[in-house]
Amino acid sequence: MAEIRRLSLNQATTEHWSVQQAIEGCVRHGIPSIALWRHKIKEAGLNVCVQMTRDAGLHVSSVCRGGMWPAATAKERSKRMEESRRAVDECAELDADSLVLVVGACREVPIADARTMVEDGLAALVPYARERSVRLGLEPLHPMYAGERSVLNTIDQALALARGYDADAVGVILDTFHIWWDPYVYEQIERARGRIYGLHVCDWLVPLPDVLMGRGMMGDGVADNRGLREAVDRAGYHGSIEVEIFNQTIWDTPGDAVLEQMVERFTSLV
């Protein structure tokens, strides 16, 4: 079973909570790590976030997120790149394990071109991140997001992109929701050895209630969180495991009830 020392609250799970509330929640429930989202960091102020996580003794497993490179205009792409640099800065200040990169997608840009924009965006970001000792974690998103959120859709594809850089510069973030269906997922996890920067868990509900907000708590769906976590362990990753759940019902539930269930499910099912 997964040890609670590896558990990290990804702040997306408690969307209604501020950074301060999420930190206090982690402390109350014995959760040693947290992953912060940039819009929440902005609300609280970066320096305050740095101070609060330190004071609480919390480890920051990741900052979400950089990337989102494909865009219809050069001006917009330039703006996105600037945002990614700010994300790197925040990641460095918070001493997070890695910056999560959700690479983006754009209705106006053909998918092949969007993938080229991602390659170019990553190439431009890597030197900036290396100077600040920030590791960049490419997160492949489920293929159903290829039109809207991410043209990076499989572990295989993420590894092909990451391998253009040193193993301590660019890696992959694996999320069971995004990868559970892959017929070669266990082979791909093994191939990711040395490049795994993070693991996210939640569950795939059947029937899928919603494309964006349809994720479930571990145990409520069909993803083999235990099997996938063990495979990631075997591939040499022993770091934090974030619980990241986008689900309106969970967002509408009091945060302490969510964290209580999350700890219970994590320690018994992951």
Add this chain to the structure above:
Amino acid sequence: MAEIRRLSLNQATTEHWSVQQAIEGCVRHGIPSIALWRHKIKEAGLNVCVQMTRDAGLHVSSVCRGGMWPAATAKERSKRMEESRRAVDECAELDADSLVLVVGACREVPIADARTMVEDGLAALVPYARERSVRLGLEPLHPMYAGERSVLNTIDQALALARGYDADAVGVILDTFHIWWDPYVYEQIERARGRIYGLHVCDWLVPLPDVLMGRGMMGDGVADNRGLREAVDRAGYHGSIEVEIFNQTIWDTPGDAVLEQMVERFTSLV
């Protein structure tokens, strides 16, 4: 541009029409082929369908569908297999190019076990189909259906399964909605050379309005139907191209208006 002689109306596009109405619609709009669904064949009667398609001079590109093998009990699996044999029979009677296999998925069966049930189901069906000269077309479905409809989710995976049999016994059915996102889709189509039994087109809408009913008319979304069709041509497939669209708005539109737009979009965009 795709020639209209390759166009086939997959009956799912005009769900509100009977077989007779769909056949008459094809004749009115100069569509030379049709793909029939089994629940519609049952309503009309198999012999009537055979006679009507012959009288109308229509080619039957496929029968939808066999498969759906994974199930929680042996009894249910046996029932599904019996249904697949009936689907083969109907395919033979209608002289269709192939039987479309949607392999199924089951909430109660872990995905790895479900994939084994699919392998076993196919192995049991192939001899029966060969005796009746019916070709079996494995259709990989989009990974978002892995929990509900199909544990066969990529061209690569479908080819691995098909290659256990002769190239004139088991092949693949490619649907742009299901495969457009694949980072290696063009390489995979080339690898499918000699095994491509059919091509389905529609479009991927952004944002995706619904998991099951969110498909769009060609040109309304982001799938590169032209590029994918040309790649399939280059890989040696020159048979029928079905338009298969599950979309409530299209289902609520008068069938003749749907067929008119379908012919226009097919000849100008596919």
